[in-house]
């Protein structure tokens with residue numbers, strides 16, 4: 538793959554000025570700065586905005602590692618070629634470090650067009666790359682910033698484009714973000730949360746609370762779901778829905794999850810023995826073969842039998858790395874741990890997953906329960922889920938039950954278990970013991986002797 542075609546005079550000019558990237562033949566960062574300055578000066582007289590875009594390839598490093606640097610270089614040249622080919626003559630395309638490219642788009646004046654062109658570039662770069670003996674697919678993330686709103690000088694504008702790109706990268710592959718003050722604020726807040734979370738995890742400031750899961754037939758408590766709780770001295774309560782994914786991204790999830798499971802298991806051994814502990818496993822943990830042995834050793838240290846643990850996983854988690862997830866699930870079930878499918882109905886291809894993996898329990902997402910009173914279709918869907926789970930021999934828990942009417946209707950529909958503010962909000966370990974003192978009624982199984990709650994405390 539050769540150097541993209543430039544008009545001879547332009548190519549000579551960039552080569553002679555040392556502003557050229559020798560691999561792709563595109564201009565480099567100096568070239569971008571020069572182009573920016575020229576355009577900014579022109580636009581000082583005719584104050585029309587223009588746009589800078591940063592393009593970063595997703596998952597490029599593994600390509601280099603897997604197929605060698607020559608293949609990586611070849612792809613970078615093809616990217617350069619595609620970028621040049623899809624831009625009009627007015628645009629400048631440059632290559633920064635590694636797999637990052639930048640564009641100046643003089644005719645893009647506002648965010649709707651910026652977003653549109655961002656998606657176009659993303660699509661152009663997502664077509665397969667021909668490496669002779671194989672085809673490789675890559676996606677690209679983009680961050681765009683509009684001059685002068687997102688930065689009047691080169692450094693400021695590029696920094697805004699980097700912020701936008703950073704957001705795209707964090708949202709997953711193939712995302713396009715146009716910088717705005719709201720986005721800058723969002724990113725500042727997540728950086729603040731990230732730093733505070735790092736400290737909180739290191740200093741063991743993340744706690745675990747427990748929410749009762751009850752039998753809908755007689756409201757007897759059957760177990761508790763452990764929910765992570767973090768109160769930052771400056772930011773106050775931060776939802777686990779925000780900090781758990783952050784911990785995953787930052788590579789802290791194992792450390793966080795181990796600490797939480799240890800705390801939860803240590804609390805659960807003080808409960809009556811017939812109560813189970815339900816614990817949320819994060820999707821990143823299902824891509825790590827060490828997960829099952831770590832969990833089992835934490836249980837052993839705390840003295841909680843694996844048969845008292847239920848692990849809640851989501852569909853997205855099993856989809857991400859199906860083979861490994863399947864193996865981890867099988868190892869844990871072999872040891873006696875039960876597996877629940879959490880937030881059922883909100884993910885993808887739910888029914889297929891039920892067939893592919895072995896679960897013990899399904900948790901119907903709160904979205905269905907809260908729609909129950911207003912939407913007739915929801916009632917049919919819940920009924921269908923319950924019937925299906927019955928025939929597959931799966932337990933069913935309805936999540937997010939907030940009032941007696943919902944509880945009664947779900948019980949009448951044959952749903953075995955329920956969880957929600959109506960039965961109890963998540964509370965800390967001490968309050969859980971007080972809750973049990975008030976609410977626990979032991980199950981007496983014929984032929985077995987179960988101990989009452991009073992013998993488990995003090």
Ligand code: C2E
Pocket residue numbers: 748763764765776777778781794797817818819820849879880903936937938939956957958959963
């Ligand atoms: P989830 O596992 O589906 O947990 C249920 C969520 O619904 C909890 O939110 C709970 O407080 C909330 N909830 C329960 N009953 C009601 C109700 O009646 N009404 C309403 N409006 N909400 C109710 P929370 O604690 O904010 O947790 C959010 C999510 O964060 C959890 O969803 C779970 O996916 C994740 N998470 C929480 N703790 C952990 C943890 O220790 N590890 C991992 N990996 N994820 C966790």
Ligand code: MG
Pocket residue numbers: 762817849879
């Ligand atoms: Mg859960």
Ligand code: MG
Pocket residue numbers: 879880900902936
């Ligand atoms: Mg849930």
